[in-house]
Amino acid sequence: MTPAIREAVSLKPYNTFSVDVRAAQFVEVADDAGLIAALAYAEQHHLPVHLLGGGSNVLLLQDIPGLVVRMASRGRRLLETHGSRVMIEAEAGEPWHDFVCWTLRQGLGGMENLSLIPGTVGAAPMQNVGAYGVEVKDVFAGLTALDRHTGQLLDFSVEACRFGYRDSLFKQQPGRWVILRVRFWLDREAPLHLEYGPVRKRLAEQGITAPSPQAVSDAICAIRREKLPDPAVLGNAGSFFKNPVVAQAQAAALQQRWPAMVGYPQPDGQVKLAAGWLIEQAGWKGYRRGDAAVHKDQALVLVNHGAATGQELLALARDIQADIHDRFGVTLEMEPNVLPAT
Template sequence: MTAVRDAVDLSNYNTFGIREHADHLIEVETLSQLLDALALAERKRWPVTVLGGGSNIVLAGPVRGLTICMRSRGRRVLSRADESVLIEAAAGENWHRLTMWALDHGLSGLENLSLIPGTVGASPVQNIGAYGVELADLFDSLDAYDRDTAQVLRFDRQACEFAYRDSVFKRHPGRFIILCVRLRLLRTPQLRVDYEPLRTAWHETGLARADARVVAELVCRIRRAKLPDPTRIGNAGSFFKNPVVASDVAQTLLAANPAMPCYPQQTGSVKLAAGWLIDQAGWRGLRRGAVGVNPDQALVLVNHGGARGEEVMALAEDIRADVVRRFGVELEMEPQLLGLPITH
């Protein structure tokens, strides 16, 4: 069994750079090591927290018990068909490196999801998405360890219960530990470039022929321009989900705000741009002590240095309440809240 470390500073284990500690921490690379770690936690009666890349979390306080960091590696092609290829990646693989690996192998589908931080194992939990594409669109199956039954289970798309930034894994935190993910990618690109600002960037290239690698490069360029690099300033990416409202609500808002971006959904509802709502409410670029709102993208909260989780959450709550007051629209936090705040 790999070594268990005590009182571990988690600053480098979360992209927000929040300085909290884990009571105990272990990094695992195999299923056997994971089972040993879980057995240890059970003997010690420690609660268990599983971390991937730490890119979608906010630490509200110390993380009690045992923190397990998934560090498994491996990418491979499982099967090939006339139009598609089935690939598998271990949970600990870096997501962006997987997208680049797929492009290197002539496979399309992941290009719109380029440069999303985090690990492969975390991607189904949030059903990650960007520029009109979600993980669910490419998903085949995954293997996960069920802590309730002590079994490795295979989940198909239906079993994952994917929704907008949601899944069965998010609704049952701590129960399932994802081990590997399988995706169905395409040999011939079917590019999705109809989502602003990707559409504008694509038209500016002047290219008429589909090219998945160019789309990936455009996505990376857009993301780098709008989203701060967490190695330079701590952040968890998009902090709020884009709210989905009824069509009549959207029409009322549009009447008062003609420039408001709206994205009609197949269900008849309308997705709004959370970043636009926050920007219009005057929060973009605001700084409050160690925390603030990114000046280039109001959807991102940032750590200017030394921020605590409670400061991040206080700012987020004030933004949420203000958007409700101004627009009557509820914003929902996207990152997962971890750690127990210290009470005095």
């Protein structure tokens, strides 16, 4: 049975930028059967399909033709235990932060650095989300996805996902795969990742010398709330640009000219630059053009002060990209997916 399909639905509540565009047709699916029925309906009526999760990593440019399918599946479970290691699984529609909190309540470590990231479990491997030294690939055990080309359900290993920096096979092949559920290896004795100074500083300020995963999560949540605006208050999609990775020689030349420039050496010899630092140095922090703006406290975040369109936000982003390239010779890549694609 096909889930209830609605027409001319505003997507403002379903994207964290709060851009007000409409879906020609819209459906929420709660399980595999509902998804398959919705896709069959779209094929029968010759409708293009656009998938939507938590709407935290998308920039909507205009009304969306065809059928927008929102993944609303729920469920989380323990699958296997091997000593202190535990494999867990969650459905794609589970809110990511709620899921992380659930793992901590089970006494499992490994995801604490990924606390308070917006979005859903299904979207996390697509972007290979990461924060404070940990990425999804570091705790990934596998996932199940629907191949829309063949109709088959396939299981993916970490190698098959082709994870990269904010990248994966699923992002490289947009529209083909629908992630249904994701599995992770966590550990009751997982080592903590405290490489980032702000985390250690926050714990030290609280007098915590032997932190638990929950304490690390609490510290990271506090830091993120101070740095990043709440989408429920001010429309945004978190970090709008990826931190660019450049050759070591280029990084050295830039640091010679701008000694305060932030850079993080990578295992392959390249250097990851802080996009927020570059944008702030170029004078964009706090810049506002109508209701499209750069956040006053965090230059990496573009915000919607109320009535900005997706086109206006995209135009601002492209102006920033052009300016950073002119000033530093560095190309910034946008993190959010643009829909419809340009």
